[in-house]
Amino acid sequence: MTISRRTLLQAASVSSASLALPSIALAAEPLKELRLDYAYYSPPSLVLRRFGWLEDEFKKDGVAIKWVFSAGSNRALEYLNASSLDIGSSAGLAALLSKANGNPITAPYIFSRPEWTALVVPKDSPIQSLKDLKGKKIAATKGTDPYLFLLRALKTAGLKRSDIEHVSLQHADGRVALEQGRVDAWAGLDPIMAASELDSGARLIYRNVAFNTYGFLNVREEFLASHPAEVARVITAYERARKWILANTTEAAKIVAEEAKVSLQVALLQVKLRTDFSNPLPSQEHIKALQAAAPILVDEALVKPDADLNKAIASLVNTKFSVPLIQRT
Template sequence: MSTTRRSLLLQAGLSMAALSLAGIGRARGAAPRTIRIGYQRYGTLIILKHTGTLEVELAKTGDRVAWSEFPAGPQMLQAMGAGAIDFGITGDAPPIFAQAASNRIVYIAAEPKAPYGEAIIVPKTSTIKDVAGLRGKTVALNRASNVHWLLLAALSKAGLTMADIKPVFLTPGSARPAFDSGRLDAWAIWDPYLSSVQTASDPRVIASAGDLVGNRQFFLADRHFADANPDLIRLLMAQVNRSDAWSEAHKDQVSQYLASDTGLPVPVVRKAVDRLTFGALPLTPDVVAEQQAIADAFLAQHLIPGRLTVQDAVWKLPA
């Protein structure tokens, strides 16, 4: 494990331990609770689901977990906003749109940056050499997802806006055949779909997160659930950190797990896993400022209806 990642995991452990020490006990004989967790077929929470440690710990308090799969972050947060799930993890953009829609969703913690886990790609034979070459071109992306922000930031750096391209809003499953058949000029996409298409056809990367965006993942919860069940949030995050530490040391096994879920070959998944980052970190002022910059950029493009303050959605442990 690198010194940087070891430091991040140590910070995460200390921050979650602080939450635990500040916690409120639960009365004996209280009715069992169920925490409803949304997950995707790739990333931190599905690894936690595979390990089974959360179920073991919840059983000690008589509580349970119910898992629900989602194709991407925007759909997950729509479900959370409707009260259908209590907890999940998404990239940086979905929480902005969710907060713009209601005050129900709160940030619990953040993962370290993963700058090479998303990219804008063009076919290997394309004449497009850089982002400036996307003017007037058809670009696929999943609306309100992390790559929505990547694309917006990349276009801005090239002196373009979304109005200068022809965006096509597609889920990864629909975008892949369109990209492979040549019906798209470019595709903004994340891992493991990115590693899959890179292995299959070696497309050209014209922009990755790199120095453009942080590409963080955020742990999010229903505000009402978190406020009513701070002990469950603490327990869950402790198991996330336990699972993350194990994942960092067992990437071969993690790749096997995720290959079985995604249906992708193990070498493809391992390429994506090597670009994953692990560890739950607190919402520091710098991280909140990153999210605020995204919100302000989306507002400037009229993608959200009004200005929002990200700090208002950062969860605070009840006194």
């Protein structure tokens, strides 16, 4: 789990150059606690937490690892903005929305390329297409990929947010509301969505993998500037988890199943069939995906009219920091 001094120095040098934060002193007090999130939508975080690899890595330095549960991107980003997390996981477009609204974060690592959201209706629903959603109650968690997916999906059918009744619920509560008939549709999130599909017969009426933005591992800019070596060690651990998942997919699914309290079949659907772990390095691919998605943030007045989204994307997607840490599989 250790990485070389040369690699750490390379990462630290890249970090300070790419972030360009002259107002932040890079010298910092020794770290005593490292705060990260874990989430059911981030299998690598569950693997890391289960095996204690970060605890082992930082034990010799006297650094405690604190794990904080994120129920959705909105929670992870709120915790980062409040400085109660140092590193947190979210969807890419959700991170951009938060960044554009003032959250000082950067993303030096991609933990997955998932198809983790779709629009879901009960098995016996008469709704068959996006156009059928007009006037309907739809559950979605604000500030997350499923909510932004919903807005983008509606637009493809010529509908706006005002054409539906949005019910703001956290992901797990959205599933309950759908299955109890309190909403007509739900913008779901795996593995909860996969559980509703396999266990309750819920139907996915609209899927579009291009509207599922990537899994971003976000770091507070100040923390990355003052603790680049520690961030590099976390990313190295994430790389270990990613490669372990690729080599042990079923075992990884078992961990997801146990943590999220879903069946192994549900977890396998999420981990094996709906998640790509092959490309962890932030690149032009991720920048272009956010550029394509960004207009919905303006169209729906989720950011200020004068927000410079291209600038926000450029400072969010950190394409340099992890280069010396990642060997693409």
